[in-house]
Amino acid sequence: MSPEVSLREAYGHALVEMGKENPDIVVLDADLSKSTMTQYFAKEFPGRFFDCGIAEQNMMGIAAGLAASGKIPFASSFAVFVPGRCFDQIRMSIAYSRFNVKLVVTHGGISVGEDGVSNQSVEDLSLICSLPGLTVIVPADAIEAVQAVKAVAAYEGPCYVRLCRPKLPLVNDNDYHFNLGRAVTMRQGKDVTIIAIGTMVVAALEAANGLQQEGIDCGVLNMSTLKPLDEAAIIQVATSCGAIVTAEEHLEHGGLGSIVAQVVARHRPVPMEFVAIKDTYAESGKAGELLQKYGLTAKDIKQAVHTVLKRKLSASAT
Amino acid sequence: MPESGEGLKANLNIASGAKPLSVKDMEAIARKIRCHIIAMTGKAGSGHPGGSLSAVEIVTALYFGLLRHNPKDPHWPDRDRFILSKGHAAPLLYAALAECGYFPVEELSTLRQINSRLQGHTDRILTPGVEVSTGSLGQGLSFAVGVALAGRLNLQAYRVYVLLGDGECDEGQVWEAAMAASHFKVDNLVAIVDNNGLQIDGWNRDVMNLEPFNKKWQAFGWQVIDVDGNNLSELISAFNQAKSVKGQPTVVIAHTIKGKGVSFMENKVDFHGTAPTPAEVEIALKGLE
Numbered sequence: 122m123s124p125e126v127s128l129r130e131a132y133g134h135a136l137v138e139m140g141k142e143n144p145d146i147v148v149l150d151a152d153l154s155k156s157t158m159t160q161y162f163a164k165e166f167p168g169r170f171f172d173c174g175i176a177e178q179n180m181m182g183i184a185a186g187l188a189a190s191g192k193i194p195f196a197s198s199f200a201v202f203v204p205g206r207c208f209d210q211i212r213m214s215i216a217y218s219r220f221n222v223k224l225v226v227t228h229g230g231i232s233v234g235e236d237g238v239s240n241q242s243v244e245d246l247s248l249i250c251s252l253p254g255l256t257v258i259v260p261a262d263a264i265e266a267v268q269a270v271k272a273v274a275a276y277e278g279p280c281y282v283r284l285c286r287p288k289l290p291l292v293n294d295n296d297y298h299f300n301l302g303r304a305v306t307m308r309q310g311k312d313v314t315i316i317a318i319g320t321m322v323v324a325a326l327e328a329a330n331g332l333q334q335e336g337i338d339c340g341v342l343n344m345s346t347l348k349p350l351d352e353a354a355i356i357q358v359a360t361s362c363g364a365i366v367t368a369e370e371h372l373e374h375g376g377l378g379s380i381v382a383q384v385v386a387r388h389r390p391v392p393m394e395f396v397a398i399k400d401t402y403a404e405s406g407k408a409g410e411l412l413q414k415y416g417l418t419a420k421d422i423k424q425a426v427h428t429v430l431k432r433k434l435s436a437s438a439t
Numbered sequence: 440m441p442e443s444g445e446g447l448k449a450n451l452n453i454a455s456g457a458k459p460l461s462v463k464d465m466e467a468i469a470r471k472i473r474c475h476i477i478a479m480t481g482k483a484g485s486g487h488p489g490g491s492l493s494a495v496e497i498v499t500a501l502y503f504g505l506l507r508h509n510p511k512d513p514h515w516p517d518r519d520r521f522i523l524s525k526g527h528a529a530p531l532l533y534a535a536l537a538e539c540g541y542f543p544v545e546e547l548s549t550l551r552q553i554n555s556r557l558q559g560h561t562d563r564i565l566t567p568g569v570e571v572s573t574g575s576l577g578q579g580l581s582f583a584v585g586v587a588l589a590g591r592l593n594l595q596a597y598r599v600y601v602l603l604g605d606g607e608c609d610e611g612q613v614w615e616a617a618m619a620a621s622h623f624k625v626d627n628l629v630a631i632v633d634n635n636g637l638q639i640d641g642w643n644r645d646v647m648n649l650e651p652f653n654k655k656w657q658a659f660g661w662q663v664i665d666v667d668g669n670n671l672s673e674l675i676s677a678f679n680q681a682k683s684v685k686g687q688p689t690v691v692i693a694h695t696i697k698g699k700g701v702s703f704m705e706n707k708v709d710f711h712g713t714a715p716t717p718a719e720v721e722i723a724l725k726g727l728e
């Protein structure tokens with residue numbers, strides 16, 4: 122397995138690099154710069170860094186105001202404190218008003234770990250994807266995180282990028298090229314395809330490797346841009362495989378699974394299974410323990426593949 | 440696009456640094472704007488006349504006496520900004536923008552109708568001259584702080600004016616923004632509170648007491664100026680006074696009368712969000728002649 126790299130660290134350094142090239146980039150944080158890693162930018166460009174204190178709703182408005190006069194604001198906090206606490210501020214001052222604000226959040230999902238439910242974010246994608254006009258990206262490793270952050274800086278319009286707390290193994294090569302709005306085929310397969318985001322991409326690849334030993338040819342699609350959605354890529358794997366499993370560190374309701382299912386139901390109905398957190402909150406614990414307890418491991422994905430393949434078989438038998 | 444009267448010329452003059460309108464001229468414009476508010480909400484059959492009428496002088500003083508702006512170029516980067524945080528007073532802003540020449544005065548009659556550019560609450564994308572979409576109270580001051588900070592970073596000389604309701608100040612976000620404005624020392628920012636004493640469920644003091652209001656702003660680090668908010672001269676001198684305040688933001692607490700100028704609407708909570716009937720429109724317009 123490749124070395125584990127922090128997406129947050131990568132984000133922090135990317136901000137500094139971008140800040141050197143583009144004087145319009147400004148950064149806001151809400152007393153979490155040491156965790157979101159905006160601290161590096163703060164140190165390098167103190168005049169372009171605004172710590173808003175523990176006042177996230179206000180930070181959203183300030184970011185919108187900075188964007189209104191041509192700045193490119195990156196505003197960061199934990200995922201749970203952004204779409205959740207600031208939903209109406211994002212809706213009115215950023216999305217509906219169409220300001221060029223970049224929300225880059227860290228600590229998505231339950232792999233936040235020991236801090237428990239209050240600091241874990243399991244609803245954010247559902248909330249943020251519901252807003253018209255927002256671009257939503259969930260990178261799968263540090264390489265993709267850096268490129269996604271650069272891509273949103275270059276893109277005109279409000280964006281949300283969700284990073285996780287733990288380091289992740291690299292799933293992309295150094296020559297990887299992120300295309301906003303394009304799913305990434307990590308692996309071709311003809312029996313079934315796992316569509317995954319974020320932390321679950323590495324688990325999906327592990328599952329696919331294991332399934333290969335069992336003679337199952339399993340594809341993996343990294344759906345890093347959740348919005349706008351690469352519908353063609355979904356329709357293509359639905360057509361070629363006839364079975365899909367989605368995997369995400371988020372509630373089953375309203376996230377990747379729901380979004381993909383809508384496309385599948387409309388264009389190419391095939392059996393689907395969903396690896397996600399069921400209708401519940403998690404708890405404190407080590408990241409690995411939580412992912413295991415709440416069904417977000419390679420083993421859970423494999424199980425879902427078996428289930429979906431059974432349904433595929435029985436459907437083709439009738 | 441038909442250009443509307445004195446307003447347009449006045450604003451182009453201000454943009455080019457010439458002498459602004461006299462208070463007497465502005466009073467005439469204020470009266471016209473009141474008539475538009477009554478006619479628009481009457482025609483629409485809904486809307487918010489009370490809080491639009493209370494702030495007519497505030498908005499008139501700004502658009503016709505103070506702001507450097509250009510209705511022909513709403514996105515002119517160096518324009519002074521006016522941000523309507525209390526977005527339900529949209530009819531007031533629309534009337535002022537139309538009188539300035541941002542869009543035809545005739546368009547005011549489309550307020551709140553399907554396919555209109557004039558939404559029930561302000562929409563930045565649809566309406567020329569609107570800086571941000573509002574209508575969910577409590578958000579405009581945060582936005583204004585960001586605009587003020589950007590002006591400072593960009594070395595632009597524009598000033599930022601933001602109008603809040605007094606009831607709106609119940610929102611916690613207003614005080615988050617108030618704290619941030621003084622922390623960041625944005626002295627190119629002026630907040631105006633339309634202190635008409637009323638919100639929807641009744642008087643501020645009964646719904647949620649704001650007092651000591653003045654002292655709250657002072658404690659948050661703001662320069663506070665109290666004025667009769669229905670008096671153009673007082674408003675203009677307060678806004679000019681604010682220009683010389685350095686290192687802190689200024690709030691103008693504008694003591695106003697909700698429904699001002701229409702006798703049967705004055706201080707009547709029921710006219711917060713109820714449009715006048717056709718008969719009431721007639722009486723109101725007559726009274727404003």
Ligand SMILES: Cc1ncc(C[n+]2csc(CCOP(=O)(O)OP(=O)(O)O)c2C)c(N)n1
Binds near residue numbers: 490637
């Ligand atoms: C967040 C939010 N809550 C509730 C409302 C509904 N609302 C519209 S106007 C209003 C009262 C506003 O009172 P005030 O700020 O004093 O305005 P004014 O008296 O100037 O009209 C309320 C509660 C809203 N628009 N936004």
Ligand SMILES: [Mg+2]
Binds near residue numbers: 606637
């Ligand atoms: Mg009021």
